[in-house]
Amino acid sequence: MAITLVIHGGAGNITPSMMNKEQEANYHEGLETALNKGYAVLEKGGTAIESVATAIVELENNPIFNAGRGSVFTKKGLHEMDAAIMDGSTLAAGAIAGVRNIKNPVLLAKEVMLHSGHVFLSGKGAGEFALSRGLEFAPDEYFYNKDRYDQWIAIRDSDYYQLDHKDDNLKGMIPNSNHKFGTVGAVACDSHGNLAASTSTGGMTNKRFGRIGDSPVIGSGTYANNNTCAISCTGHGEFFLRSVVAYDISCLIEYKGYSLSEACNKVVKEKLVSLGGEGGVIAVNSIGEYEFCFNSSGMFRAAKSEKDKNVIAYYK
Numbered sequence: 294m295a296i297t298l299v300i301h302g303g304a305g306n307i308t309p310s311m312m313n314k315e316q317e318a319n320y321h322e323g324l325e326t327a328l329n330k331g332y333a334v335l336e337k338g339g340t341a342i343e344s345v346a347t348a349i350v351e352l353e354n355n356p357i358f359n360a361g362r363g364s365v366f367t368k369k370g371l372h373e374m375d376a377a378i379m380d381g382s383t384l385a386a387g388a389i390a391g392v393r394n395i396k397n398p399v400l401l402a403k404e405v406m407l408h409s410g411h412v413f414l415s416g417k418g419a420g421e422f423a424l425s426r427g428l429e430f431a432p433d434e435y436f437y438n439k440d441r442y443d444q445w446i447a448i449r450d451s452d453y454y455q456l457d458h459k460d461d462n463l464k465g466m467i468p469n470s471n472h473k474f475g476t477v478g479a480v481a482c483d484s485h486g487n488l489a490a491s492t493s494t495g496g497m498t499n500k501r502f503g504r505i506g507d508s509p510v511i512g513s514g515t516y517a518n519n520n521t522c523a524i525s526c527t528g529h530g531e532f533f534l535r536s537v538v539a540y541d542i543s544c545l546i547e548y549k550g551y552s553l554s555e556a557c558n559k560v561v562k563e564k565l566v567s568l569g570g571e572g573g574v575i576a577v578n579s580i581g582e583y584e585f586c587f588n589s590s591g592m593f594r595a596a597k598s599e600k601d602k603n604v605i606a607y608y609k
């Protein structure tokens with residue numbers, strides 16, 4: 294079996310002109326560290342689930358990504374996080390939405406999968422479950438980040454949330470903003486050919502009314518099935534929800550016999566584009582083939598396998 298780990302740190306308007314050398318180096322280091330830690334789990338014979346959780350914890354702890362520590366601010370100046378994890382060998386899954394003060398949302402999603410008897414917990418109840426499972430909490434200050442704070446201050450008195458959008462009516466995204474979707478994700482194939490997927494996010498700056506995106510929704514932002522593929526998405530969540538992106542890719546493989554690459558391209562570059570949905574996916578299958586596929590100008594991404602040692606890229 295070809296052990297493989299693929300990760301992303303968000304897609305969006307990511308071009309060379311928007312990044313200086315220091316920023317490029319920070320993203321490179323952040324992605325590489327997570328990739329190496331997650332891959333080490335696979336090399337030692339660990340499971341795909343352990344590998345994706347390890348990589349995501351590392352990305353959540355790094356404030357440059359919009360997940361865990363670097364989560365964006367809501368309309369009320371809070372951090373509400375969403376995460377999901379899925380085991381492709383059993384179709385077991387765990388997800389949480391709108392949780393606050395949880396240091397590593399992915400670990401809570403994993404606890405939900407393993408110990409709650411449920412799949413999806415939200416808000417206060419998810420927090421109570423976290424307490425009962427001894428998860429680590431962190432104070433609001435832990436999640437403070439000057440850049441994210443400034444992004445929020447710039448739009449908090451408007452009805453915009455922080456993404457670009459062509460329908461530039463209010464209650465939408467800021468037109469022509471330099472938007473990036475800094476969500477993180479990981480998909481892996483372990484030495485037994487088992488797959489796993491995980492996604493973690495702070496959602497969108499200035500989000501309100503308990504808005505939840507695609508990331509924690511099994512089948513939309515996250516999905517894994519040994520028979521087809523493991524997928525983690527990033528992009529404008531509303532479109533990924535409506536397109537049920539991750540499961541759609543899996544279905545094209547399962548029911549139509551598409552290759553991994555054909556399925557990803559069909560959904561990301563045709564179906565999503567026709568709706569106006571921007572973003573991308575990472576994908577892997579049980580023979581260790583993998584894909585990065587996005588319709589935005591860039592996606593922070595990295596992969597490591599027996600044949601590809603540390604592929605790290607940002608731009609098209």
Ligand code: ASP
Nearest residue numbers: 474476496506527528530
């Ligand atoms: N998909 C995420 C959401 O809509 C955002 C992202 O990918 O950065 O919440």
